[in-house]
Amino acid sequence: MEKLTHHVFICTNERPDGHPRGCCKARNSEEVLKAFKEEVAKRNLKSQVRAQKAGCLDVCEEGASVVVYPEGIWYGKVSPTDVTEIVQSHLVEGRPVQRLKIPGK
Helix, strand or coil, rough: CCCCCCEEEECCCCCCCCCCCCCCCCHCCHHHHHHHHHHHHHHHCCEEEEEEECCCCCCCHHHHEEEECCCCEEEECCCCCHHHHHEEEEEEECCCCHHHHHCCC
């Protein structure tokens, strides 16, 4: 087995309806997770990239939120349509997607 180059955590935390901070699950994080898994598989990156669901990443207002290690790059307001760009630019080319980065993270 090859050594992983990236570990991608997608928050799928769910809070009660009306919670003032909201939650990633209500912002389509399950679909974001599915899109990451599909894109990684499509590009034959499964031996290098692990995409998995995570509990609360505590940036609820920025959901759907994603963090990529080892760099520790945090993305916010990620939609399923952003995933192809994140995989190509960040995971393949090594260039984080600036427009989705969470300021101060």
